[in-house]
Amino acid sequence: MERFKALLDELKCTGKLSGEGWLYLLSRPADSFRNAAASLAEKITIERFGNKIFVRGIVEFSNFCSNDCYYCGIRCSNKKTERYRLEEKEILECCSAGYEYGFRTFVLQSGEDAFWNPERLAVLVKKIKARFPECAVTLSVGELERPQYQQLFDAGCDRYLLRHESASPEHYAMIHPERQKWSSRMKCLQDLKEIGFQTGCGFMVGSPGQTLEHLVCDMEFLSSFKPHMIGIGPFIPHCDTPYAKEKSGSVELTLLLLSLCRIMLPDVLLPATTALGTLLPDGRELGIRAGANVVMPNISPAECREKYSLYNNKNSADPGSTGVLQSGLQKKLAAIGREIVIARGDYGEKIC
Ligand code: SAH
DSSP states (O other): OHHHHHHHHHHHHHSOOOHHHHHHHHTOOSHHHHHHHHHHHHHHHHHHHTTEEEEOEEEEEEOOOSOOOTTOTTOTTOTTSOOOBOOHHHHHHHHHHHHHHTOOEEEEEEOOOSSSOHHHHHHHHHHHHHHOTTOEEEEEOOOOOHHHHHHHHHTTOOEEEOOOBOSSHHHHHHHSOTTSOHHHHHHHHHHHHHHTOEEEEEEEESOTTOOHHHHHHHHHHHHHHOOSEEEEEEOOOOTTSTTTTSOOOOHHHHHHHHHHHHHHSTTOBOBOOHHHHHHSTTHHHHHHHTTOOEEOOBOSOHHHHTTOOSSTTGGGGOOOOOOGGGSHHHHHHHHTTOEEEOSOOOTTOOOO
16 A cells, blocks of 8 residues: 555656556555545545536537447447437527536537538537537537647637547557547547647546556556546447447446546546446446546437437436536535536636
């Protein structure tokens, strides 16, 4: 335990560790170690953000996807998925309802859908920003060319989420088809950050073929890239993918990784992900207690939720939309001494 704690201190003070140091930490997901990391992470979170939790309303506006990620339920090869896409008017309605609920960030996520090209997205972003000037818009629509990202930024988009999925080129190549390149994904992330988006990357824990060395690589990447947001959740199999028979990722290891991210990057916006809430009924609260400070409830129309099936049982985690301050989520957070704040929740925004 002494070495473990010394490494946590080193991470807190310097924001980095040697490969050997990372491996030592990541090989210890057992309760006593994980709890030591979680209590330091929770302390840092509360120093920085008080007891406030940011919420983002997520609109999953299309499950058409031209990509073929082996792990993902909406991959183009999955012919069983019933495809849908929302029209502009429907997306704006989701935002209006979300605004009434108390959301001040809208996250628009989809598969890689040719209909929703950058031109159409830019028009949509402008309309959302005009209608809800005090709200932030986050896009999560995959890989685009730099000028297209620039076009979306110029249209007023504030943030962009693009999980890097794996910082190891070899592991990335195992879980994606040949035509999806690690180098393109990484280039996109560089472009997004340089353009000026609040940029989010991230990865799944326990995706097939992932080793602790791969996770070391992920942590080293986060340490040097310094994203504004990090999405980390357990891998969960989907029955109509090549990984149908694979095991889910470890909740304990996910929680440890969340704590290490908070200790390394104290200001980072770190969601307790839906996937964590899917594996355990109180997974999101555990994520918060491990250093997360963001929750992203689904505000998509009820009819779509089943179809945006990245992994099995995804929607069982979602309580359904109500006013954020009246929600079951708020009560669960109150039980652990936290409360939702109605705010954009930008990176670097002073809360305390
Ligand atoms: N098309 C967008 C959005 C992808 S879906 C993009 O390319 O960024 C959002 C995230 O869900 C993915 O980045 C992936 O990390 C996660 N995901 C996909 N399948 C999953 C699974 N089976 N288990 C857990 N997370 C999964």
